Amino acid sequence: MTTFDATVRARLKALNLTLPVPPQPAGAYTSAIRANGILYLSGQFPIADGKPRYEGRVGAELSEEEGHAAARLAALNVLAQIDRALGGFEALVTIARVEGHVSSAPGWFNHPVVLDGASELFKAVLDERAGHTRSAMSHHQLPWNLPVELVVTAAVQA
Amino acid sequence: MTTFDATVRARLKALNLTLPVPPQPAGAYTSAIRANGILYLSGQFPIADGKPRYEGRVGAELSEEEGHAAARLAALNVLAQIDRALGGFEALVTIARVEGHVSSAPGWFNHPVVLDGASELFKAVLDERAGHTRSAMSHHQLPWNLPVELVVTAAVQA
């Protein structure tokens, strides 16, 4: 029988994706806490190798397509954090909540389109355990002028 | 013995309220996830029949009274989502958290007054199971130029 973890690795490979080294915390906190059947993750951003890959606001410095790609990259960092926190994906029950924060120019209102970049990656990789509920928030800016921040909560084996 | 669910239906009727059809997700996610004794709901907005009922920022395009009514309408959508997700209100233990996001004009700071439109409806309908903790956030705008978004977490039977 194929484990869920093996299935996830096969899907990543088929998508030509490699999980990055999970980004380090930016301050006096930790990347993940697992307690009472819940996995809490710190906010994840579209960074790679410790550097921002996208900067600015969607609808101004960035297009919707770039915002969508930024959300997808942040989601890849989420997957890397889950992998490290749980020691693989076997203990994941379902992604429960994705809070999607988007830095956006005044008058640009298409946040769900950008955040689908994250949701679609979760679906492609985790499928029946991808869950998830979502909320879309607009910000005048985000830390380090990054365009997207994802705050994820997952249900895990207790 | 009257069930809690029957009590909720009676209260809704006495308030002359009908639960709407729960709004559809706006992207590649789901409206509700129930896992490990927690119900997570996607962000709910002041929409009815799939259309915005209020648009703009409180303190500019909208008055506090309109913001209060918008929060109440978003809360009615929350109740509809709970009803569908749990198959009635019997399994609800308590609303645990309401994150209240308000689109607001610069210099307008009365967010709690607007969000009481949601909290008061929860109290009127759910009473002893209305809970809830709350946080009030101000945004320069919200998706689709809507004035209020509610992100709700509830404790439910495991």
Added chain:
Amino acid sequence: MTTFDATVRARLKALNLTLPVPPQPAGAYTSAIRANGILYLSGQFPIADGKPRYEGRVGAELSEEEGHAAARLAALNVLAQIDRALGGFEALVTIARVEGHVSSAPGWFNHPVVLDGASELFKAVLDERAGHTRSAMSHHQLPWNLPVELVVTAAVQA
């Protein structure tokens, strides 16, 4: 054997800190909900004796140092809420999540530095139970023109 609660009291004393009376809710909600092994707290602000101690945006009306102090004061209110909600710190398992909302001037992006004011206090007082994951959000303003709001979730004994 020294209880964890006694250890926390000793640490507070060594830091020359007194837990304030927990701030009252600003509307039709409650300060804390404990359910199914989770403690949910309402958003906490840098207020003392019911009055704002800091007002305005970091990077404009307030310096980073003032923002850091404001985050620390909000965290002290969080500790006071935990103390009251649990009847002491014994039942605390770990702080799980800190959502850090910072009111900030356009072009100022150093939110993590400000929020470390909260995280460092949690570490100093709660140490091995301080946890926590964190997310940093930037807002154009916050309720009552306060500079920081903390939304905290803790794992507690079921």
